[in-house]
Every structure is written in C-alpha cells, then in structure tokens.
Amino acid sequence: MNKNLPLICPSCESLLKVKQLHCERCETEVTGLYSLPIMSQLAMDDQKFILDFVKASGSLKVMAQNMKLSYPTVRNRLDDIINGINKLERNGQ
C-alpha cells in the first residue's frame, strides 16, 4: 500500500515539518526539525506530473500525447504548478 505523505496539520492546517527520521536497517533515529523540500510540499498529482515531464525530456507535446490531452491543457497545468511552486517559495522565505 502506498501511503501519502501528510503535508497539512489536521488540527490547524499549517504546513507540517519533519521531526524524526528513522533507518530501517540499523534502527538509527535522527531527531530535529526539518522543512520539507518544495517538491514534497506539492500535491501527489503535481509531483507525478513533474516526474512525467522530466521523463518526457521536458516536452509538453510528448506529455500531451501521453496524457491524451491537448497541448494548451497540459501547458496550463504546468503553469498552475509553477504558480504553486512560486507561492510555496514566497511563503518559505
């Protein structure tokens, strides 16, 4: 089962941070307070889109063919993701 990484606090709706990391092999645990990378803060669908976009060598045309969508639909989706990333970067500063 693929578990989705929770990003938003269910109590106050703030962005969650990483407090603890764990090594499954040697049981080492690291405790601290780490911000999630911007990629991880995006919705799963957006992360998948970015991965597919990289695999398609950054070609929106190929993306459109693979997704069976029109070119401007795919480009608009990319624009929305770019806007989302810019917003996250602004909020992170």
Next chain:
Amino acid sequence: MDNSYLMNPFIRIAGYKSLLIGFAGLLLISFISYITGTHFNGLLFVGFAKDSKFVYYLLEHIIGWISIFIFLYLSGIILSKTQFRLIDVLGTSLLARLPLIIAPLIRLLPYFQSFVFQSWEMYFIYGVYLLSVIWTIVLLFNAFKISCNLKNERLIISFAVSMILSEITTQLILNSITFKF
C-alpha cells in the same frame, strides 16, 4: 459538464487538429447555408434568402471566425501571463463555431425549406438558431480560456469585450461587401 466533449472539447483537441476539423466544418456549414439560403450576419443575426453566390456564404463564416480570432488573440497577448500559441486560438475559435451548422441542417428538411413570415416554422428555426449561438458562445469562451490560460475577471471581461468588438467588426465588413455579391 465542463469536461465534456460537447461543452469543452478543447481539453483534448487544440492546435492543428482543431484547425483541420474546424475548417472542414466551416466548408460544410457554408455549403449547407448556400443550399438552404441561410445567411449568418455575425453571430447575432440570421437571415433567409437564396440570393448570393457560394463565396459570400463562405465569406460570412470566414469573416466571423477571423474577426473573433483577432480580438481573442489580442486580448490574450495583452492579458495572459503564459506563452500561448497562435495556432491554438486560431484552431479552437474555428472549432467552436461548429454548432452553427444546426439551423442550416434543419432547413434541409422539406418542411423548413420555405416558410411564411412570422409562422411557427420561422420561430422554430430562430429558436434553434438561438440555442446554437448560445452553445457556440460557451465553446468560444472555453476555447479562449484554455488557449490563453486566463482566469476570473480578466477572462470574463476580455471575452465579453472581444465578442462585442468582433460582432461590430463582422457586421461592418459584411455590410460593406454585400453589394459585390
């Protein structure tokens, strides 16, 4: 509703594909309009008279299409923050005109080929035409929205202004060339 082929085919069709399908549709609409004597003076006025050559019926549709394309494209250039393609605006704005075929198609039926002024047949054709124009406007709106990636008030205001300017331009051009046909 928004994602359906009937109301927003541009999610899947745009660019050269929409231009080719739209152009085939334009030729067909012009031909059926010619056979049935159905004139399109812009989107708002439809008239019935077998009084012109085929080329005039064709020009009515080409002028109506190019006119709305120019205003939508200019609106996109001024207001859109994305790098949209000319071919998408050109193709989708042509494909959006396909519902206009409905009224001329109905006029192919023997019952509607000729009718008395202010008869129910005439009002029926006008009613069908009105619905097809509303459908066309919805398609044009979605074509513009997807091609230029505009949202909210920018989208609504620029679309309304483009439609009005295009309608005025189409009327002016068609009125100025009518006597030549």
